[in-house]
Amino acid sequence: MREAFHDQLDGIFEDLAAICGLVETAVHDASSALMTGDVHLAEQVISADDAIDNAREKVEDNAFALLSLQQPVAGDLRVVVSALRMVTELERMGDLSVHVAKIARLRVPHVAVPEEMRATMERMAEVAEDMVRRVRSIIADRDVEAAIELGRDDEIMDQLRRRGFNELLSKDWPHGVEAAVDIALLGRYYERIADHAVSVANRVIFVVTGEQVSRD
Amino acid sequence: MREAFHDQLDGIFEDLAAICGLVETAVHDASSALMTGDVHLAEQVISADDAIDNAREKVEDNAFALLSLQQPVAGDLRVVVSALRMVTELERMGDLSVHVAKIARLRVPHVAVPEEMRATMERMAEVAEDMVRRVRSIIADRDVEAAIELGRDDEIMDQLRRRGFNELLSKDWPHGVEAAVDIALLGRYYERIADHAVSVANRVIFVVTGEQVSRD
Known part of the structure; x- marks a missing residue:
């Protein structure tokens, strides 16, 4: 009985890690589409989201x-409920990647991110993708040390978002309101992906140690 | 045994309705603070969020x-897990109200919403508050009809958000990038509050009927 429980639980965590892999691809491809204005890649991210939704349903069942x-x-009991919460958050990270891809698609044949914002926005995309990649192995290996480290690195995303705002607001912004709105929303989407990544990592800490990690 | 279960479940749903009442106050007060630039009211929303977090913990326990x-x-089992998901979403709606309050606070002594955006933004705030109010009685009365109706009305928020974007982008926007970014993020926050309200209402439909309501 106990063994069957733990085997099935391992299966669920394997599925969670696999979903995290799909999210990693979504974040990566959405960011590429954003930086290059590649409409086909943007469409691909949007249509690939169904696979994440289906995988989420399987984990829930x-x-x-x-x-x-x-x-x-x-x-x-709390471990299984944590797994249910993790899958909800992973799905949401997929949705946020779709939002990024939709902004990319909306601006084709142009690129939504103006030249002088490129460095900051690329850095946000890299940090988000890196966090998702790390969460995947944190889930797969139930790696508490790596999960604690991820929580610390969340500050990097907050700094990038502040830097992005300063760039938007301090210069004589020549790109108009549309580009400013895109940048503000993109910053928000990447920040939320990072927030969810930290939250999923904290749930792994809870699953392994039984200790709740509080944030605010 | 069964009776004890249902009594305790009723208690949980009463607590969910009470939390929804706190969220309703948060949305109302954050919106008032936003429209008037009232820094004390904004601070009040921010500090009152602890009560929502504590109430969430109680429901989880x-x-x-x-x-x-x-x-x-x-x-x-699915009903209890639904309650756990509902409380997470209600807490998130409280967080989003805090985000609105923080934009209000950031712009004091000014008001973040320029005069010509006022009507649309006030309408978004009203729709969000109305949806939260209705969710509260949907939870309290397990009202499936009202929950279905709420799902239909979500389109109103989407229309308002599109209208807001058009106002931002079509005119020769004289208020600069900062105000545009505020409006874009505020629109996003109200839209997410409405999304969560519909999601909570859909979970009530599931709790009563056993039918999953899919969205997208």
């Missing part, structure tokens, strides 16, 4: 089957 | 106790 059949209590 | 002690299966 398995988690409910596990709860129903194995009737876990206390710690085990 | 009760839901886990219910799962552990009563070991519900199948339908009942």
